[in-house]
Amino acid sequence: MSEPATLELREQFATPEQQRETASIGMWVFLITEVMLFGGLFTAFTVYRLSHPMAFDAGSAHMEFLLGGINTAVLICSSYTMALAIHSAATGKEQRVVLFLLATMVIGAVFLGIKFTEYYLHFQDHKAPALWFDYSGPQAPYVQMFFVFYFLMTGLHALHMTVGIGILSVLLFRTLLGSFSAEYYTPLELGGLYWHFIDIVWVFLYAIFYIPGLHVR
């Protein structure tokens, strides 16, 4: 084994504590920009949902409610394993960090798998705007708009998931190299913050896209 990992103190910082706090506040501010990014979509969705409630409910009735529910549970599990990974890092159990990071990545990939299965089913159902969209009921343009927002928002979320898995793989690689220790695991913490953030976004997406259609079925 190599010698235990120590902190890489960059030259602009005076103390390890200062470096950790600065990195942490930077991550939180970045997450605020992400909130504003998704917030724009949520706002637009809300505006159209309020002006066309029937059409949006009709669109929501076509959601794969069961698959979406399973996916929500899957993603919450991944948040749990991510938290376990950080806890293991804080207590200096590096092998467990590797294990839990791998678990988080696998669960994240399962989420994406289920998500793309849903996309495929929507496509077969002819509910893919711009590619193949058939809807014969009333207010068809607004039902299509529901699906536009559905694909846009869950697609952007899936993109964030993919980036998240990329970040986790870098963190996994650095853990294997022995870059982290109980004294220094800030990158793991920050990666965890990002991961939890995209999980929370999904919970809101599930609430606005899947649940309203239940009473229309």
Next chain:
Amino acid sequence: MTGVNFIATIHRMRAPGLTWFRLPIFIWSMYATSLIFVLATPVLAITLLMIAVERIAQVGIFDPALGGDPVLFQHMFWFYSHPAVYIMVLPAMAVVSEIIPAFARKPLFGYKAVAFSSMGIAVLGFLVWGHHMFVAGTSIYSAMAFSLLSYFVAIPSAIKVFNWTATIYKGSVSWDTPMLYAIGFVGLFTIGGMTGLFLAALGLDVHVTDTYFVIAHFHYIMVGGTVMAYLGGVHYWWPKISGRMYPEGIAKLSALTVFLGFNLTFFPQFVLGYLGMPRRYAAYPEEFQMLNVLSTAGASILGFGYVMPLFYLLWSWKYGKEAEPNPWRATGLEWKTPSPPPKHNFEVTPTVNYRPYDYEAMREELGLVRTSHS
């Protein structure tokens, strides 16, 4: 990303002893600017993404032909684009707040008021976007609310103008180029700000919407205000950036040229707009010719004024007189290190145990104070 960087740095990486109220106003303004970066820019990004999806996939989001709502696009666009003008003008105010104390040899009047007014502008800037949409079919009640909130922006702006003026009052003012630009900023920004109030008034706005009045107002803030301040800032920190002094005589001449050319270009446009000349048209009726010719002449002078610094600054980069660490005898940490600063800025991280803009202490340091008076 820049906003994230600035905010994290300002919160966590201040020099020892540099408390929030010892920060230069420049930093306060950049902090306010960064907040706007962080909160407004992502909304523009997502709006552009929606537009791109709409155009590429031919699906309805904002296009009324496809069932979308174009007014929603306007809301989302202006939610970014109004704060965006504060992104431009707040750093300009920051520069002016540094230059005026340095050349009036006095501490900035009302430091805390100026600092908080920057934050006030950042916050209020998010609440006024609707004033761009008075004629876009929004409800009269939302228009009234946005009109009132737009008036509120005048409060922090006026606080700044009054405090700059009070700083100059009874100062020992030297008229170097940065000061000329800064004074120009204060005057032109005041005109721009006042005409902004005209535009925030619903009745008048409907009259002058999409006329040259709006063009003139916008340019008094953005060019007469912001660009003047940036030019002042370039001259003020030029010795620090390049390690050389710029030629003072021709620089003063260019500052005056810019000021005169600017006013000649844009002041006639206020009159044109009020008389009803719409913007975005090249042709105009005969009675507007005189004012349009004046404006064109002014633009030529303004252009000449802008080209001059380009040449003499480049020239001075190579041939200018070598600058000392603190040519303006200014306070502020950047003047306590050589010009241009070495890679690590300071040999030892400095400790700050004094107030900002402490020009009285500076006078004693320079031996300019009569110590023996009874």
